[in-house]
Amino acid sequence: MRFTSIAAAALAVVPSALAANFAVNVGQGNTFAFSPTSITGAVAGDTITFTFMSRNHSATTTTFTTPCPPPDGGVAGGFDTGFHSATGTDQPQAVVTLTSADTHWVACRQAAGGHCRIGMTFAVNPTASQTYAQFLANALAS
Ligand SMILES: *[C@@H]1O[C@H](CO)[C@@H](O)[C@H](O)[C@H]1NC(C)=O
Ligand SMILES: [Cu+2]
8 A cells, every 4th residue: 555655646746747847037137028038948738937026017929020019818829927017025926838849939018019129028949940039139120
């Protein structure tokens, strides 16, 4: 009986042990930025934990070519953390669970895209042909 319960407990922790979590800071140091600006190698089941460190921001999926403003709710197949406001020492977190290894282009949708247009952008699994640098350039040019 003892071995049975140990085996069951070990099996139960396998999925979370294999899934990775990516920690992303939003507005760190009062900046209009995500840190890091991109992550790679993310697969289905992995999580992204966004920590909102200043002001009032969102992490919202958008398109590569027209980043700003991101649509309310994000693009189809994407995600939207909604707005989170950091006050004093309260730094709210939002956890997104990825359902695929797809590329996601992400930006803040605060101020009708105002934060996005000054470069508040982030990428999940950017590619060689669609890079984070080009996505950022598209946002800054919009
Ligand atoms: C955060 O921003 C949103 C969108 O501008 C706004 O509706 C909301 O009231 C703000 N939250 C706080 C706590 O200021
Ligand atoms: Cu913002």
